[in-house]
Each structure stands twice: as C-alpha cells, then as structure tokens.
Amino acid sequence: MNKYKKITLDGLIFQNPTFILVLGTCPTLGLISSAFSAMGMGLTVLVVLLLSNVIISALRKVIPNEVRIPCYIVVIATLVTFARMFLEKFVPDLYDSLGGFLALIVVNCIILGRAEAFANKHTVAEAAVDGIANGLGFTVSLTLMGIICEFFGKGSLFGLQIMDFKIGMLATPAGAFLVYGLCIAVFVYIVDGIERARRVKANKLARENMLKEAA
Amino acid sequence: MATLISIVLAAVLTNNFITAKTYGICPFLGVSKKTSSAAGMGIAVTLVMLIATLVTYPIYTYVMVPLGIEFLEIIFFIFIIASLVQMLEVIIKKISPSLYNAMGVYLPLITTNCAVLGVTELVIGDMSAILGEGVSMNLGWAALYALFAGLGFTLVMIIMSGMRERLNYYKLPKAVAGFPIAMVTACFICMAFMVFSYISL
Amino acid sequence: MNGKSFFKSTTFKCIIALLCVLLVSGIFLTIMNSLLAVTPEEKFNRAINKIYGKAVKTETISDIKSFNETSPNGSIEEAYKVKEDGNFLIKSTGYGGYDNGTVTCWVVVVVNGGAVKGIDKVIIDSNKAQSYIDRVGDKALSQFSELYEDGIVYTPSLITGATVTGTKNAICNAVNTALEFANVKCGNVASEAKKLLENIANIYGDTKVSVYGVDEKGEEKLIEETDETVKGFIETPVTSGKATVESLYKVRFNDGKNDVLHYVVSSTGVGGYPDGSGTVTCLTAFAIENGAISRIYKVTITANVGQSYIGNIEHLDKYPGADYIEGEDMNFVTSGATMSSTAINNAVNGAMRYIEANIANLGDITEDGDNNEGGEENE
Numbered sequence: 001m002n003k004y005k006k007i008t009l010d011g012l013i014f015q016n017p018t019f020i021l022v023l024g025t026c027p028t029l030g031l032i033s034s035a036f037s038a039m040g041m042g043l044t045v046l047v048v049l050l051l052s053n054v055i056i057s058a059l060r061k062v063i064p065n066e067v068r069i070p071c072y073i074v075v076i077a078t079l080v081t082f083a084r085m086f087l088e089k090f091v092p093d094l095y096d097s098l099g100g101f102l103a104l105i106v107v108n109c110i111i112l113g114r115a116e117a118f119a120n121k122h123t124v125a126e127a128a129v130d131g132i133a134n135g136l137g138f139t140v141s142l143t144l145m146g147i148i149c150e151f152f153g154k155g156s157l158f159g160l161q162i163m164d165f166k167i168g169m170l171a172t173p174a175g176a177f178l179v180y181g182l183c184i185a186v187f188v189y190i191v192d193g194i195e196r197a198r199r200v201k202a203n204k205l206a207r208e209n210m211l212k213e214a215a
Numbered sequence: 216m217a218t219l220i221s222i223v224l225a226a227v228l229t230n231n232f233i234t235a236k237t238y239g240i241c242p243f244l245g246v247s248k249k250t251s252s253a254a255g256m257g258i259a260v261t262l263v264m265l266i267a268t269l270v271t272y273p274i275y276t277y278v279m280v281p282l283g284i285e286f287l288e289i290i291f292f293i294f295i296i297a298s299l300v301q302m303l304e305v306i307i308k309k310i311s312p313s314l315y316n317a318m319g320v321y322l323p324l325i326t327t328n329c330a331v332l333g334v335t336e337l338v339i340g341d342m343s344a345i346l347g348e349g350v351s352m353n354l355g356w357a358a359l360y361a362l363f364a365g366l367g368f369t370l371v372m373i374i375m376s377g378m379r380e381r382l383n384y385y386k387l388p389k390a391v392a393g394f395p396i397a398m399v400t401a402c403f404i405c406m407a408f409m410v411f412s413y414i415s416l
Numbered sequence: 417m418n419g420k421s422f423f424k425s426t427t428f429k430c431i432i433a434l435l436c437v438l439l440v441s442g443i444f445l446t447i448m449n450s451l452l453a454v455t456p457e458e459k460f461n462r463a464i465n466k467i468y469g470k471a472v473k474t475e476t477i478s479d480i481k482s483f484n485e486t487s488p489n490g491s492i493e494e495a496y497k498v499k500e501d502g503n504f505l506i507k508s509t510g511y512g513g514y515d516n517g518t519v520t521c522w523v524v525v526v527v528n529g530g531a532v533k534g535i536d537k538v539i540i541d542s543n544k545a546q547s548y549i550d551r552v553g554d555k556a557l558s559q560f561s562e563l564y565e566d567g568i569v570y571t572p573s574l575i576t577g578a579t580v581t582g583t584k585n586a587i588c589n590a591v592n593t594a595l596e597f598a599n600v601k602c603g604n605v606a607s608e609a610k611k612l613l614e615n616i617a618n619i620y621g622d623t624k625v626s627v628y629g630v631d632e633k634g635e636e637k638l639i640e641e642t643d644e645t646v647k648g649f650i651e652t653p654v655t656s657g658k659a660t661v662e663s664l665y666k667v668r669f670n671d672g673k674n675d676v677l678h679y680v681v682s683s684t685g686v687g688g689y690p691d692g693s694g695t696v697t698c699l700t701a702f703a704i705e706n707g708a709i710s711r712i713y714k715v716t717i718t719a720n721v722g723q724s725y726i727g728n729i730e731h732l733d734k735y736p737g738a739d740y741i742e743g744e745d746m747n748f749v750t751s752g753a754t755m756s757s758t759a760i761n762n763a764v765n766g767a768m769r770y771i772e773a774n775i776a777n778l779g780d781i782t783e784d785g786d787n788n789e790g791g792e793e794n795e
Contacts, residue, residue, distance in 0.1 A: 006638055022244065022394050023241075025237075025240040025241055025242045025293065026237055026239065026329045029237035030237040038328070045266070051699050056299055059677075064426060064429050064430045064433055066426060067324035067430040067433060069297075070294070070434055071433065071434060071437045073294070074437050074438055074441050075441070077289045077293050077294075077441075078441035078444060079287055079288060080447065081286060081287070081288075081290065082444070082448055084289070084721050085286065085445075085449060085452040085453075086336045086453070089454055092462055093466075100333060100340070103336050104238070104329045105290075106293050106332065107327045107328065107329045107332050109241060109343060114786065161553070161554060161555075172362055172405070173236075173405050174234075174236065174332075174402045174403075174405030174406045175238050175402070176399040177398045178399060180398050180404040181394065181395040181396070181398025181399045181401075181402065182399075183389045184394050184398065185391050185395035186390075188389070188390045192390065202311075284446075286445060287442065287445060290441060402540075413547075415545065415547070
C-alpha cells in the first residue's frame with residue numbers, strides 16, 4: 001500500500017504538476033481569473049488524465065515503442081474531443097467558460113508527461129492512482145488560485161458577488177502571472193520546509209541507530 | 216487595408232498570444248533565459264504557426280466541413296502539426312545545418328506548444344471582432360494572423376529574455392528563484408501590454 | 417527485404433498499431449458525435465434558457481421591422497414570447513453610447529393580463545466600442561427591475577453604481593426601446609385614467625377603498641375596476657398656482673372607526689430641474705372633514721420630466737405630518753434635489769389651492785347620483 005501512498009503524495013504535493021513541475025501553465029494562467037472555470041478545467045483534466053493513463057497503461061505492451069508518442073497523442077486527442085462533446089451537451093456553461101483552452105488540453109504537458117513518464121511503465125491500477133493524484137493536484141491548485149484571483153479581482157466567488165472592493169488587475173493575465181508566481185514561491189517554501197524536516201528526522205533516526213549499534 | 220492593420224495590431228499588441236491569451240507559456244517560461252535562444256524559439260514557433268495554419272485551414276474548410284467531420288478537428292490538427300514539425304526538422308537538417316543548429320533543437324518542443332494548436336483553432340473559429348464588419352475569413356487573412364501572432368510571440372519572448380538576463384545578476388532566495396520571479400517579471404510585461412488595449416480602430 | 421519479412425518487421429507493426437488506434441478513435445468519436453451532437457435548435461433554446469433562467473418554450477414575435485422604422489433611440493433585434501407565462505424576451509440595441517457606440521441587451525419584460533407589468537432582468541449581450549462595459553455590473557442592471565413603474569423612461573442618472581454615463585445611456589435606450597416595443601405589442605398603452613386608478617389604489621395599500629368619479633352624463637358614480645367610462649371630476653386640466661391640476665377623485669373608506677372622505681388630486685408642478693422648465697407630477701390625497709381640508713394624507717410622485725435626482729427625494733412624508741392652514745403653502749426641501757423639491761411643492765400647493773377654491777362645489781360623495789353638485793369643472 002505504501003507504493004500507492006507515495007504515488008498519491010507525489011502527485012498532490014511533492015511532484016505537484018502546477019506548483020513544483022510548473023506544467024500545464026497555459027490553461028492555468030488563462031482560466032484562474034474565475035474560480036468556476038479554473039475548477040472546471042481542473043476536473044476535465046483530471047478525467048482525461050485518468051482515462052488516458054489507464055488506456056495507455058493497458059496498451060503499453062501492444063503499442064510498439066517507435067510509434068508510442070503518436071499513439072498517445074491520438075488517444076489523448078480522442079479523449080479531449082470526447083470531453084468537449086460531453087461538456088457541450090451536458091455542461092454548456094463550463095463549455096463556454098473554458099473556450100479555446102478546452103481543445104488545448106491535448107497539448108497540456110501534464111497528460112503527455114504522465115503518459116510518457118509513468119503510465120507506460122506501470123500497471124493499470126498504479127497508473128489510475130497516479131492519474132487521480134496528479135489530476136487532483138492540478139485541480140486543487142487551480143481552484144485555489146482561481147478563488148484568490150476571483151475574490152480579489154472581481155469581488156466574487158464562483159460567480160457570486162460578495163463585495164464591491166476589487167483589484168481589477170488580478171482578473172487579467174497580468175494578475176494571473178503575479179498570483180501564480182507568488183503561489184509557487186509560497187508552495188515551494190512550505191514543501192522545502194517539510195522535506196528538510198523529513199531529512200533532519202531521518203538523519204536523527206540514523207544517528208540513533210548507529211549509536212545503538214555502537215553501544 | 217483596415218482589416219490588415221486591425222489584424223496586425225491585434226495579433227502583435229492588443230491580443231498578443233502571451234500577454235492577453237496566455238498561449239504558449241511553456242516555452243515562454245522555459246526557453247527565455249537567454250536572448251539568443253528566446254529569439255531562436257520565437258522564430259521557430261512563428262514558422263510552424265504559419266505553415267500549420269496554411270495546411271490546416273484549407274483542410275478544415277475544403278475537406279472536413281464538406282465531409283461533416285468537423286468533430287475530428289483536434290485529432291487531425293495535432294497530427295498535422297506533429298508531422299509538420301517532424302518534416303521541418305528533417306528538411307532544415309538537410310538544407311542548412313547551421314540553421315538547424317540555431318533553431319532545430321527547439322522544433323521537437325513545438326509539437327506540444329499550445330500557441331500552434333491555438334492559432335489553428337482560432338482561425339477556424341469566430342474572428343469577426345478582429346476582421347471587422349463584412350469581412351469573411353479566408354486563407355490569406357488566416358495566414359497573416361498566424362504570422363503576426365507568431366511575431367508578437369517572438370517579441371514578448373525577446374523582451375522577457377532581456378529582463379531575465381538582468382535578473383541573473385541578483386541572488387534570490389530559493390523559493391523565489393526560477394519560476395516565481397519569472398512569473399512576476401511576466402506580470403510586468405503583461406501590464407505594459409495592457410496599455411495597448413486603449414488602441415481602437 | 418521480401419514480402420514475408422516485411423510483414424514481420426517493426427515498421428509493419430508500427431503502421432498497424434497506429435492505424436488501429438486511429439480507426440478505433442475515429443469510430444468511437446463518430447458514434448459519440450452522433451449521440452452527443454448539439455442541434456442548432458437546442459443551441460438556441462439553451463441561449464434563451466440561459467437568459468430566462470429556466471427552461472421555457474418560446475414563439476417568435478413578428479413585425480419587428482415596422483417598429484424599428486419609427487424607433488429613434490434603439491432597435492429591436494429579436495423578440496420572443498414565452499409560452500408558459502406570456503412574458504416577453506426582447507433583444508434590443510440602444511444607441512448613443514460612449515463614442516457613438518451601441519449596447520445590445522436582452523430584456524425580460526414581465527407581461528401579465530395583456531399589459532406590461534415590469535422588467536424581470538436586463539442582461540448585456542454585446543456592445544460596440546464600450547471599453548468600460550465591465551463597470552456596469554449586476555447591481556446596476558438589477559436597478560432596471562427595481563425602479564420599474566408604469567410609464568417610466570430610464571435615464572443614465574437613474575441607474576447608480578456605475579460611472580460610465582455613455583454606456584449607461586445606451587443600455588437605458590435599449591431597455592426603453594424594449595419596453596416601448598412590449599407596450600406596442602401588448603396593444604394597449606394603458607389609458608391614463610386606468611393608470612391613475614392603479615396609483616390611487618397604491619396610496620391606500622391594503623385598505624379597501626371606493627373611488628368615485630363622474631360618468632358620461634356627469635353623474636357621480638362608483639368606479640369599478642373595469643369601468644372605463646367613468647372619469648375624474650376634472651375634464652380639462654386647470655391651472656392653479658404654479659401647477660396644472662389634471663384630475664380629482666373622491667375616495668371613501670373605513671379607517672377602522674368611521675367612514676372617511678378623501679380627495680385624491682393629480683397635479684403637475686413646474687419649476688423643476690434644470691432651469692425651472694422640468695416638471696413633477698404628484699398624486700396627493702387630502703383628508704376632507706366638515707367641508708374643508710383637514711390634512712394631507714399622502715403625497716406620491718407618479719411622473720416627471722427631466723428630474724434626474726428625483727430618486728433622492730425623501731421629504732414626501734413631511735406633508736402628512738404638517739399642519740394644514742387654509743391658504744398657506746407647504747414648502748419642504750430635500751437637499752441635493754432642490755429644484756425637483758420646488759416642483760413637488762408647486763404641485764401639492766396647486767392641488768391644495770384648487771380644492772380650497774372648489775370645495776363648495778365638490779362636496780361629499782352623493783352615492784346614488786341624484787345630486788349633481790360634483791359635475792364637471794371647466795374653467
């Protein structure tokens with residue numbers, strides 16, 4: 001089980017696709033001016049990533065190594081086209097608010113990156129967990145920044161007007177860059193702290209063990 | 216003439232791919248540490264954007280729409296772009312090794328650049344706001360838009376790399392160095408470009 | 417390489433794999449497309465429902481063109497009647513925005529019983545050259561439905577909370593045009609008398625009142641809701657002081673102890689903004705006791721010309737509080753709307769002078785119509 005815990009934690013925190021690896025930046029910057037569209041994009045990517053990971057992992061022994069990238073692209077493009085049809089039919093509000101970024105999920109580096117780096121080397125179950133973890137990491141990060149940008153930039157949350165005070169700049173691409181940059185800085189600072197604490201703890205344990213052995 | 220000016224202004228300044236649409240951010244942040252590489256990447260992207268539009272626009276308008284398979288556009292486009300990039304790499308390698316050394320290394324990265332897929336999707340969509348009233352989209356306008364959108368991309372890449380070269384002189388805390396400071400820098404460029412939204416024709 | 421070895425080579429495997437993936441994808445998407453395709457009709461319904469807030473069926477209202485030919489400030493783009501509740505859904509473009517631009521809005525006009533009753537919502541659809549349209553938020557747009565009253569003409573200064581006069585002007589024009597169109601399509605620009613009666617009912621709120629006027633023969637009569645032949649006690653408007661008195665009705669109701677007699681007078685006072693030429697029309701209810709005015713019961717504003725700050729007026733409740741002294745004017749002012757205040761004072765005082773001069777003729781209510789003392793007043 002430890003294996004799955006590590007995959008999950010990596011996807012959510014230590015290899016967070018948005019804050020640590022800084023992948024999939026275009027939709028992030030383009031959509032965090034509204035929490036609703038940011039979360040919608042996150043969830044769409046989550047579903048596409050999960051399905052593509054599962055399919056690619058299942059086909060990893062069938063697809064010849066030489067044409068794996070074109071095959072992955074076709075699989076991802078199919079899933080994105082399907083997601084687009086599905087959203088247009090059943091969630092038209094989200095379809096409208098995602099705009100051109102919906103088609104651009106195809107070239108979202110997270111999905112191709114996970115396919116190439118993880119799914120084609122692991123079992124279906126592991127790939128599914130990895131897809132969910134990374135998708136959730138992406139969704140949570142986007143929603144968080146979406147809330148910050150929308151709250152300060154438009155004075156609203158998920159389209160609900162809360163206050164009149166607003167800093168309009170934060171709802172533009174310029175504000176998105178600023179908030180994204182600052183969020184990365186804070187996240188890296190915190191994760192660094194955690195990792196340092198882990199290392200100190202591990203060193204301490206090792207030393208104690210050594211002392212014990214010596215004794 | 217009005218349409219020409221409008222397209223150029225929109226593509227380069229007011230609707231710049233990076234500062235207004237946030238397309239093509241990966242190379243913008245990844246390959247902008249040195250001005251020479253930023254310029255190389257910019258030119259390569261411009262070239263691919265132009266050629267990709269010249270190929271996808273006719274295929275979409277004259278093949279996919281009459282056949283009623285518009286819904287396959289994403290698969291077709293990404294496939295066309297991927298093959299184009301491959302072909303371009305081979306051709307450039309053969310014709311001019313020096314040019315290949317200068318920008319060939321960036322070509323494989325371009326397949327997953329949203330600016331390229333973005334522009335091919337944009338020109339088949341609703342562009343009436345930029346074209347002006349009574350002007351319908353055709354291959355010429357589409358190619359022009361793609362070309363100048365690429366040049367706008369290159370312009371911002373070069374500005375960004377200039378600023379980042381300066382940033383190398385400062386020692387920054389670990390949490391801020393790298394992406395965070397690059398994003399804050401990009402924020403300033405975006406704010407500067409926001410001024411262009413006051414241009415109206 | 418002979419044929420056999422080709423079929424075993426990696427190249428062949430690659431081609432087959434790629435083709436298979438493409439084929440499966442293509443078939444899957446074709447099936448999905450036929451299942452999930454969104455028809456144009458569905459798209460249109462969706463757009464309408466998004467504006468309306470719930471799923472409704474609509475029918476197109478025809479004959480937009482002839483209306484647009486005579487409409488100076490805006491034009492109707494599309495108009496639909498909602499089948500469920502009869503409301504109108506109108507897409508109208510208002511002219512006169514910033515830099516001669518326009519704003520196109522969707523206006524949901526509430527229609528009840530064949531008459532325009534209000535505005536449900538206004539949604540901005542598109543605009544031309546309105547760079548600051550974002551400053552017109554939901555708060556500003558919701559004021560259109562809040563401020564609605566019969567015959568209202570929206571002006572930019574009525575709508576607060578957005579500092580873009582030009583854009584607001586275009587939106588107001590769009591809404592006004594939509595209202596006008598709805599009124600035309602309803603076929604009845606409600607008659608003045610009918611409107612007045614509604615306003616009288618509003619003065620007394622929940623209290624059930626009987627309103628009396630005169631019929632065609634000049635006989636005093638109880639006005640039923642549907643009775644259109646009965647008019648007020650004044651046939652042609654009369655000048656009184658700095659006001660024009662337009663109509664007078666007698667009202668009787670039970671205040672809990674006794675039957676009470678009121679006169680309700682509609683009068684228009686001059687002296688309003690900007691240079692004394694603007695006017696305010698008020699409906700004033702006077703309590704009548706022993707053949708004389710005892711006090712003012714209530715003053716309401718029913719219409720105005722050019723009074724941008726009429727919304728600021730907050731002194732109307734001071735009139736009922738003041739002591740009535742025969743022959744003396746009542747003057748109250750709301751700072752920030754002094755000229756509109758003047759016009760209101762003129763209207764109320766004009767009505768007061770008129771009653772003082774004619775009370776002997778008007779008298780009490782003579783229910784059975786055998787007494788003709790409350791006949792027409794022509795001066």
